Amino acid sequence: MAVSVKEVAAEAGVSVGTVSNVLNRPEVVSERTVNKVSAAIEKLGFVRNDAARQLRAGHSRNFGLVVLDGRNPFFMDVTQGAQHRALENGYTVLMGSSDNSLTTEQQLLDLFEEQRVAGVLISPMHSDLSRLWKIREAGTPVVLVDRGSGDRSFSSVSVNDVEGGRIAVQHLVDLGRKKIAFVGGPQSIEQVQHRLEGAQSVIAGTADAVLQVMPTKQLTVLEGRAAGERILAMNPDERPDGIFAANDLLALGILQALVMSGSLRVPEDIALVGYDNIDFAQSAVVPITTVRQPAEEIGRTAVDVLLREAEAGADTVREQFVFTPKLVVRESTVGTGNAS
Amino acid sequence: MAVSVKEVAAEAGVSVGTVSNVLNRPEVVSERTVNKVSAAIEKLGFVRNDAARQLRAGHSRNFGLVVLDGRNPFFMDVTQGAQHRALENGYTVLMGSSDNSLTTEQQLLDLFEEQRVAGVLISPMHSDLSRLWKIREAGTPVVLVDRGSGDRSFSSVSVNDVEGGRIAVQHLVDLGRKKIAFVGGPQSIEQVQHRLEGAQSVIAGTADAVLQVMPTKQLTVLEGRAAGERILAMNPDERPDGIFAANDLLALGILQALVMSGSLRVPEDIALVGYDNIDFAQSAVVPITTVRQPAEEIGRTAVDVLLREAEAGADTVREQFVFTPKLVVRESTVGTGNAS
């Protein structure tokens, strides 16, 4: 059923080696032969078997990408960026979502190892990177995405999350909000941890300001809604007047809860800041002030770094890219022009 | 660098065939040997080379999935559903987005062919399915996703888009809206075409009702915003009082434009219906009435069908799944309890 080089060779009256050369280094074979072989390929509908190719090569031309949440538009954008840059260099990207599950993360890495991916891009769930060390020792380059590598032992492309948390909460404080809530979790996610640290640093430096941490199990709209309910149920005098959500999905959920109740106005009663600047943040009930991360650029850069590591082999210099986040101010903190 | 069965065999003091048996049919090998081999595998850190495996097998354990827009949450949900069901059966899904480009669609299919995927799931861009015929003739099962197969020559898992368009516009008409606009495109996308047909059928059966078609180049928030601007710029007496957008992203964009202008209220001046029921539709400025498609179930079902086709080989009965869409009413058409 499947046509192989052998049959192409027979059809064109040349050897298999020549067919392979036509495929991979046409410059070393005479024009007449190229034509003959091309015609045979066309006629028989030959399609190269990638498995055989990579068996010989020892590795594939795929990169493996593990993100924390495949449904979060932020990671979709990262993926998009990575996919494009990879394609430009003749690679493809296998994307998998760990979905908050360590088991799934492991499974994906197992899969990638079996497939002998040319490199791994990962936004790891926690700080135990031992598995990633093993993978790299086996010869597969690894780049951390959206997450720095504390001791610089891995290349990484990330955003300064502490700074992001800082500017978010500084913005709230500048608006006169003193009772701030940080909504986010799990703490095991380093990004969440860092954003919280940034928030705390602002509070520490501001008189009268207090921060209460409201943990969530995940970074989803649903969890956000639950957090919103909790805020609504609070005693009015302990209720925050400013909320910093660890990402936009949470913020969206919180906003939904608040708006649906009708009893608290955003931003008048509670100002809300999210994180990521996903497209949907600006089309929310109340457009959400957020901290922008250059998602596509992160994806592109990560692939660039990976390509360099793959090129250089074992003795690579690790690269640390850290982007600086930017505040995007919208109505969820400053209100609309007409409504006070 | 890479450990192969041969080395495992040496370490365990058995033959390569036995190692393979331990890996694939442990029931035929004695318990003692299984233990020896397992220990060797553990010790050497052996990871099966999938390329070699699938070279022998003749095909991989991957399915290829081509969606129209990888950033549309609807397709993300379809992908998620497909991925889960595939994983349950020991397969993985390679997802690619054709991004409105025929060339990209072709490239993805080329890639999938080279990778010898075990099956193709595709939401094709247009009605020329000749390429898909070829793929199937080469022995790879193909299932159409979110799109029926006119002549039933392919298995398909889809939603009745004509019905979807019908209930959307019927809803608008029931609310007394007579000047309806259909926003969507390109027409080459069959889903768009069908939703429009459904809309037209309602209009045809309703006295005084008129439908104007506002074509878009893509189904994105950005295009939606542009369409919204066009509506704002219209002469008030030719402006529609009801809009049916071909998907939620467009609806979101339209809503943004209308709300930002401040001169037209939704739903009082213009009622708006979207399509897909993506999560973000309900957290929009004005929560959007929409037509729900069971995205994850579509993905899951598509994989089920593909598995059956792969199982059955050439002489398969084609299956046509058609889900019925459901209207989800929100404030963008009926207003809030308190306002009006």
Next chain:
DNA sequence: TGCATAAAATGAATCGTTTCAATCATGCGG
């Protein structure tokens, strides 16, 4: 203990492509 039979283990052949040392053809200067 011997023998028939079942269970377990073996290893060579296979999948399709790429690589590379070896061979063959071509053209050119002398």
Next chain:
DNA sequence: CCGCATGATTGAAACGATTCATTTTATGCA
């Protein structure tokens, strides 16, 4: 017309897992 350099082509080996016909070992029974 020969020798040689250059270019073109060849074909066998290799990649690593799986398969299966064959051989070896174990088990049960008389």
